[in-house]
Amino acid sequence: MSEWQTKSRPEPTKLSIDILVNHDVLRKWYFWQSLTDKEISALGLVEEITEKGTITGLYVSDIFLLKQTGSMAETTLDPKAISALMISLEKEGRDSSQLRFWIHSHQRMSVFWSGTDQECAQSLSNGAYSVSLVTNKARDQLMRLDMYHPCHLYLESVDFGVRENLGEDEATALKAEFYQKVTIETFEPFTLRKADQTVWLDEVSAWMKNPESPGSKVKLTKKESDRRTRLLITLRDELLERERAERLTPFQVLTVFYSFLQKQQWITAEEFKTWDDKVRQAESVYACMSSSNYLHDMRSNGEISEETFEQEMAEIEPFDFGEGIGEQWYE
Numbered sequence: 001m002s003e004w005q006t007k008s009r010p011e012p013t014k015l016s017i018d019i020l021v022n023h024d025v026l027r028k029w030y031f032w033q034s035l036t037d038k039e040i041s042a043l044g045l046v047e048e049i050t051e052k053g054t055i056t057g058l059y060v061s062d063i064f065l066l067k068q069t070g071s072m073a074e075t076t077l078d079p080k081a082i083s084a085l086m087i088s089l090e091k092e093g094r095d096s097s098q099l100r101f102w103i104h105s106h107q108r109m110s111v112f113w114s115g116t117d118q119e120c121a122q123s124l125s126n127g128a129y130s131v132s133l134v135t136n137k138a139r140d141q142l143m144r145l146d147m148y149h150p151c152h153l154y155l156e157s158v159d160f161g162v163r164e165n166l167g168e169d170e171a172t173a174l175k176a177e178f179y180q181k182v183t184i185e186t187f188e189p190f191t192l193r194k195a196d197q198t199v200w201l202d203e204v205s206a207w208m209k210n211p212e213s214p215g216s217k218v219k220l221t222k223k224e225s226d227r228r229t230r231l232l233i234t235l236r237d238e239l240l241e242r243e244r245a246e247r248l249t250p251f252q253v254l255t256v257f258y259s260f261l262q263k264q265q266w267i268t269a270e271e272f273k274t275w276d277d278k279v280r281q282a283e284s285v286y287a288c289m290s291s292s293n294y295l296h297d298m299r300s301n302g303e304i305s306e307e308t309f310e311q312e313m314a315e316i317e318p319f320d321f322g323e324g325i326g327e328q329w330y331e
Contacts, residue, residue, distance in 0.1 A: 012143070012159040018049070018057035019131065019143065019160040025063040026162065033105045033135065038070035041077060043085070043124070044101030045094070046131055058131060059163065060101045074116060075104055100124050103133045111135065111142040113156050121146050121154075175233045176226075179208040204239070204257060208232050211266070228266070235260055254279045 025044060032040060042065045049057035066081040086096040102124055104117070111134045121144065124130040132144040146154040166174070211228035212220050220228070235257070243253050255276060262272040292313065299309045 012157045013155050014159045015145070015155075017055060019060075019145070019158060020057060020163045021060040021133075021160060022062070022165055023162050024165050025060055028063060029103055029135070030139065032065055033107075033137070036070065037107055038072060039075040039105050039107060040065075040070045041068065041075040041102065041104035041120075042066065043077075043082070043099050044103065045098040046100040047098060060131065063101070063103065072107075097126055100126070100128075100130045101132070102130065103135070106134055106136045108137055111140045113142070113144060118146075122148070122152075172230055172233060176208065176229050179205050179233070201236070203254065204232060204236050207261075208236075231264070251279050
């Protein structure tokens with residue numbers, strides 16, 4: 001008979017905001033959990049991620065192991081230790097009201113929420129909200145979100161992510177290695193590959209691998225090549241954010257990208273015009289393909305006659321990819 005008690009768990013709910021946990025929080029927690037077969041618990045800080053005054057995420061940034069008593073069935077924190085932690089945080093200039101995260105272990109049991117667990121989550125809410133996580137020796141995880149205003153509502157299984165705590169230099173080096181070695185290919189017939197932005201990401205990634213203009217007659221030094229790669233990584237992240245925030249089309253993003261290359265004098269004005277013309281051509285081709293697919297669907301569904309279909313198709317410009325950049329975006 002298995003030593004693990006099994007309980008069915010609900011599928012995690014994907015929220016409209018992100019819940020993130022610092023990687024170091026989980027690293028420390030699982031080490032503490034490995035030291036005993038009894039239940040233990042800890043408290044943590046939850047920072048609010050905001051954008052233009054709106055909360056877009058909750059981030060568990062730090063965790064604190066306090067004086068407590070643990071048994072096979074429960075864990076009890078020392079109230080004096082909790083008070084001491086709050087005083088210590090305020091003295092350090094940290095907001096003790098951010099103590100809204102509670103994590104505890106079920107060790108060799110499955111992960112679920114008991115009545116005692118709910119009471120503990122509520123004690124951390126400050127009348128607003130709390131975030132809770134239960135784990136076990138198998139490293140199963142169950143994240144919960146409780147909200148207490150204007151009434152108590154909760155989701156006992158919510159989706160969450162882990163934020164890696166990397167230094168800027170390490171993160172830049174790892175990004176550069178990733179984009180130099182990893183190629184993501186997703187092809188769908190007659191469909192612009194928009195799902196993962198590869199329309200323009202492929203082009204940026206190609207420059208990261210070789211940040212030198214095809215028309216350049218001067219070979220880049222390794223130092224200059226690395227400098228350009230770092231700039232391109234920063235630009236790529238900014239373009240991802242702009243595409244999302246400003247709802248730019250992939251073709252508009254590409255135009256911004258080539259404008260950046262010209263401004264940095266990595267490409268000539270003539271090269272910029274050539275690439276810009278091909279982007280506009282590809283955008284026109286995509287529009288033609290979308291119209292063609294739409295007409296084919298209408299004919300298949302009997303919404304238009306064969307005669308109307310032929311007439312409308314005749315007005316669509318023939319597909320002319322030319323050479324270079326446009327071809328790689330279509331199957």
